[in-house]
Each structure stands twice: as structure tokens, then as C-alpha cells.
Amino acid sequence: MNAITNIPPTKAPSLQQALHDPVWIRGLLTVVAVGFIMLFLCLPLAIVMFEAFAKGWDAYGEALVQPDAQAAIRLTLLTALATVPLNTVFGVSAAWAITRFEFVGKSLLTTLIDLPFSVSPVISGLIFVLMFGAQGWFGAWLSAHDIKIIFAVPGIMLATLFITFPFVARELIPLMQEMGSEEEEAALSLGASGWQMFWQITLPNIKWALLYGVLLCNARAMGEFGAVSVVSGHIRGMTNTLPLHVEVSYNEYDFVGAFASASILAGLAIVTLILKSALEWQQGKH
Amino acid sequence: MRQSYIMPGFRPTLGFTLLYLGLVVLIPLSTLVFTSFKLSWDQYLAIITHDRVLASFRVSFVTALIAALIASFFGFIIAWVLVRYPFPGKRILDALIDLPFALPTAVAGIVLATIYQPSGLIGKLLMGSFGIQIAYKPLGIVVALIFISLPFVVRTVEPVLQEFDSSMEEAASSLGASRLQVFINIIFPNIFPALLTGFALAFARGVGEYGSVIFIAGNLPYVSEIVPLMIITKLEQYDIPGATAIALTMLTLSFILLLVINLLQHWVRKRSGQL
């Protein structure tokens, strides 16, 4: 043992020191990162609010109470109300089938569910024009029966449904995969029925991730612009959602109107981010 | 994970999933393919190789590429700082990263246009000091796409950095590597696949982006006109075959792109022993 203790210590740098970056690098990188976030994220957010109130509270209020803006808000809420529950039911059902069973083509199905994410919003709108537009597959039949889908509310809902399709499913699939089915098996072995198991065991376990998915799905449903723009026809007071109302107002040089509507959407985004952080914190806790 | 046959609900959930997927996604998407069958090959080529259309493809892909590269660089630094350095207000900044996901693209579009137009807050500054105009130029598209791309990079790199086993760093340091050597030889190879994924997602998203770009782009044919706008222009002229041909081409290109990047990623992972 003596031989070992007699070896003189080598001049290795202290390990703790080696793992930490020099102060000037930390400082530089932090400044770059914070600066970039400020410039690209904080500044735009601030400008939305600044421009919305550029002509004071009254102009802001007026911009929002005008009928077209009101109609746009109503249509946006209606669209979210119609699409989010459907995609939520789909998400739960797809996640259940994919994570609890083995079947041929499972990985293909998982890939297909993500498909709408890799399709440009404009194309997402176009495909519904190709189906239901005047020259589309069902165009003649629809006009014969006097049903309007394109340039009408149903088209907006369909395009939104397509765009927000994967959100809930892709939050649930990895979580339920990781969670495994032991607790559910335990419930069944104790005599629970399928629904009892689902409501009392599965749902409480996935509720935060489910809410998270619903939140993101909702944010996108309310904020979608490209796809909706293609199918809407921009009929004021009729088929303009809030994002479209922003565009129309901006193009008509009604900047206060545009930014007032934009501020509502920005507010929605901020609420979404806050809830998202809260949910992440909640999930981290469990 | 063990799958068990006793779980209820296989047929109804899978049945509903397939039906809904078919109705909402697959059948609508298939219209693109079937409608384009009405075109002959020559007609198709004529549409696609039209100068203005080709120019729009060039604009879309080049700007998306540049934006994804810039976003990858800064996104990596941001992820690094957010994961490794403590500083006040970090949690708020971290939450803010997702703003481009949450903020409707139209809002992003008008506000970026307002900031970067020659009379805008930053536009005036750049115009006055350097004579650089951003809005209504291809550069404006790049700026909008950086905004859109940033969270893709940060959010893919961040978890990998977080889970990075720092005992590898300790081991390298204990073997005498300098901090720079540790970064180049140990950290970066482990983070690179994630960075590549983030870059790919950002690029793919950038190519198809519409809302945030059109307000700042100026939409000058041959110069700052992007493919999605080209499709809309065709549609507004009731040129359905034209719109379809361009859309199908773009969709195919982005799928090929994703495929190539997936293969590349597979290769990188394999080389760095992560498979």
C-alpha cells in the first residue's frame, strides 16, 4: 500500500473545473441566446400589443366590437368547438389501439397519423377544394343539392380537422407506451370491466398528457391560417376566422383593427404557453 | 412492453382510428394524386418547368435552407444555455421558445412585416445604418422562417442535452481532454443526430410555410414568391390542374427530403454507435 501513496500527485486539472465552461464563454453564449430570444420572440410579442393600442383604448375597443370582428371571433370559437373534441376522441382511440395491441402495419399507422404535420397548410386546404370545390370530385353533386362546403363553414372545419389531426394522438402514444399496461391489467384482474378500467385507471393516468394535447390542438385550431385561407373565400362576416380577419384588415391598411384581432390571438398564444408550462410542471411532478 | 390479449376494445378503437384516418386524411390527400392523373406528362412538365414556378421553388427551398441553418446554429446555443447555465428568468424564456408554435402564423406575419419594413423598428435601423432592406425581399422570408424554425431545433436538442450523461464528460476530462476537445469529441457527436432532426423538421416546415411569410415577402414574381403562394395564385385563377401539379410536386419533394434526412440520421446514429 505504501508504494501507492508515495506516488506524487499528477498535475491533472480539478475535474469540477474541467466540466465548467470558462466564464467568458458562459457570458457570451448567454448573451447571444437571450438576445436572440428577445429579438425574435419577445420583440414581436411586444409590438403586437403596442400596435394594437397605438391609437388608444377606444380605437382598440371599437375594432373588436365591430360586427365583422365579432363574427370572426364566433366562427373561430365554433371551429375549435367542432374540431377539438373529434380529434380528441380520435387521439385516445388511436393511442389505445396502437399502444395496447400488436397488429400488422402498426408502424405504418403511426407514421400516417403524423402525415398532416408534413403537409404544407396550403396543400391541406387545396385537397378539400379538390374534393368539394366547384370543379372537385363532389362539386357537381353538391351544387345540385345546394350544399356549400368550400367557401363556407364546413370547409373551414374540414381543413382545421386535417391540420390538427395528429396533436392529441402524438402526445398520448409515447406516454401510454412508456406507461405500460400493468395497472390496467391489475384493474382487470381485480374484476373491473373494460369501461371501469378506462375511466378509473387509464384516464386518470393520461389526463395531463391528454389536456396537453387538447391545448395544443385547440391553439392550432383557433390560429390556423394557410389551410383555412384556401377554403374560406374570405367572405366578411361569414367565413372569416380571426386569423383571416387579421389578414383582411391588414391588407386594407386597418392596422389597429388587424393588431387588435392579432392581440386576441397573441393572448391566446400566451395563455396556451402558460397552461403548457403548468401542465409540464404538473407532469414532471407525477 | 408486453402486450396482452385481455385488453378490451381492440376492434372498435382500431376500426374507428382507421375510418377516421381514411376520411379526414387519406381520402382528401389522395385527391391530389387522382386529380393530377388528368394531366398528361407533357402538360405536367409544362406547368412545373414554367420559369415563374421554378423560381418559386428556388425561393422556397433556398430561403428555408438558409433559415433552418441559422435557426440550427442559434437554436443549439439557446438549448445549450437553457440546459446548462442557470440565470434568472430562465423558466420564462424557456416557455417562450414555443411561442412560434402557439402564435397564429398570420399574427407572426403582420408583426414581423411591421418590425422589418423600411419604416419599422428594426427595418429603419438596418436601412439607415447599413442600407439593408429586409422586408419585401427574400431576406424577409428568411427572417420569418427563422422565427418559425427556432422551436423545432431547440425542442429537439434540449431533451437530448438534458439527458446527456455528464459522466462521459467527466471521463474524458479525467483522461486529460481539454474543454474544447470534450465538446468536439464527446458532446457534439452525441447531440448531432438530434440537431439534424431539428434542422430537418425546421426545413420541412419552412418549405411549406405560408402565413408568416406572405406579409413580409413582398411576393414579387421570380424574386420573393414562394411555392405555397404560387399554388394559391393558380387556384385564384381557377387553374386547378396547375395548382394540383405544383402541390403534388412540392409534397413529393418534401417527402423525399424527409426520407433522405431519415436515412442520413440513421446513418449518423449508426456511425456514432447510437443504434
Added chain:
Amino acid sequence: MSILLSNISKKFGKFSALNQINLEIPEGELVALLGPSGCGKTTLLRIIAGLEQADEGRVLLSGEDKTEQHVSHRGIGFVFQHYALFRHMTVFDNIAFGLRVKPKKQRPSETEIAKKVHALLELVQLDWLHDRFPDQLSGGQRQRIALARALAVEPSVLLLDEPFGALDASVRKDLRQWLRSLHHELNVTSIFVTHDQEEAMEVASQVVVLNHGRIEQQGAPSDIYDHPANAFVSKFIGQTNIFALAHHDTQWLQTTGLEIADNQQEQIAHVRPHDIDIQKALSDDSAQAILKDWQHLGALIRIELVKNLPDHSEATVYAEMPNEQFKQLQLNKGDKVSLRIRNAHWFH
């Protein structure tokens, strides 16, 4: 309740997890399914529970064919390896779950449920934890709550998957004894899966040794230890020295007292370390080996002996004896010792 398995087979893809398993378990036994990982023991337990469907074969509980019956109607209690406690429910709600999901007509009133849950909590000696959540419990506590939860529905068979696998060594020892006495008290036919032979021997009244999806041997722990049916069981249950006649110095082995008949079929002898006696060698003793090292295993000493073989390689032989006895021999490293083999099991 007795359990009868006939011709159970199960494949996962091309991998054959279980192969023609036949097993009878009389009422009231505490049985260990013992085997190395991947031997199919957990699959077999899950098939008995109804959590997995066998490809072939029948499962009979008390003579009744339950093969097609869903797990929720089989009347079994299953304790999962990682307990699978419902993490969003308190300990009380976890245990009450099985009672509360009963159809309305059979469901006890809340007061009855409360009474029963508290009785079970007292049985597992954890009544003071009733309002905690699973995350707030230690591993051993979770284990006992999982057991109480399974017992709440008064199962006719109790199935436990690696019940002590996820626990610290010290907790494991306590729980083994506790499970054994609990079984005495309740007398429910119980099966548990384990890969730890010591655990199986200590807790179970019967041990079933599995390997590669087949049953190698079934019997009382002492039976299996003293009369292993084959080389696998002998090796798996406890330490053993293996002497293959093809490679070993046969003549030398004979001098140690090992009886080898001419032309005998079985070519491999398994000798437990405690079946080897050693003494300081006398010069004319031919059954010699060199004492290389020894380790203290509590009350026993494990002695490492080396013997040179005809092909100039070395064979290591382990012997075990009580501490005191070894001290009296006054041996040092490098000493020559003589060996005596008292008992051996022969295998092909």
C-alpha cells in the same frame, strides 16, 4: 383451490416460451416457479391468471376449465412484479378497488368495504398508511399493499410475479418470512415466480423448476436439493462442483472416494461443496490437491482447491465446511490437502 395445467404451450413469434407444460398443484400449497430469466415462468403465471392466452392446453381451477375465461372473472389475485398500484389513488382506494368495481348486486356497502379494507390493512400491518399515495411508500410497503389489494376480492388462487424482485436485500429477507406465515394463516393456494433459488427453497412448500419453457422438476425443496432430476436442476439449485470423466483425472477421482463403475453411462458427477471433506495431506495420500485460497461465508468457509489435470490444465474444486472445523485443520495457502467426496449426483 387446486390448479391443473395440461399441455400448455405458448409461442411469441418464433420463440417458444412454453412447451407442453403439465402441472398439478394441490390445494393450499405455496409453490415457487423457479428458473433463469426467459425460462417462461412469468408467462406460465400469466396464463394461469388469464392475463395471457395459451396457444394450446387447458387451465383447470378446482377441476373447472377456466381456459377461455377472462381474467376479470377467474377469481384470482395477481400481485405484479412492480406492484402496479394505481398511482392516483390512496392506499385505501387501491385496496377497495376490487370491491367497488363489482356489479351493483354483489357490491358491498361503503361501510362494509371500509371494514374489509381496514381488516386487510391490519393483516399486512400497514393500517396507519391508509391515506397515503403509492409514491409515498417504500418498496416493501408497496409490496404488502399490492398483496392486500389482491386479497380484497377473496381470490381462490394467489399469483405473485417476482414478489421480492424489486426490493432491497434486507427487506427481502423479512418479507419472505412474512409471506410464508401469511400463507399459513390464509391457506390460499399460492404460486410465486422467482429466479432466486434461495428464495424458492426458503419460502415455498413446493418448487417447480423451469428451463427453456419446460418443467425440469417438481417437488419439495429438500427433494429437489437432495435428488436433482438432472444436471440443470443440480447446477441451478445451489453451488456444485462438476467433474466430467472425459476431462478429469479419473483415477484421482476414484481415490477421493468417488465410485466409478466400469462402462458406466453417466459421465458427469456433480458434487456439492459441503459433500467434500478435506484434511492435511499425508505424504502417501494420493487424493491430493493444493489449497489456493478461502473465503468466509458467515458460518461457513469456502475453500478453493487446485488440482493439476493430465492435460496440464488446472481444475478448481470448491469445498465448504464450518468455520470452527476449518480452524482446527490449521491449514495455510499452498498446503497440500487430501480430499474425500462423500456424495455425488451422476448425470449424462
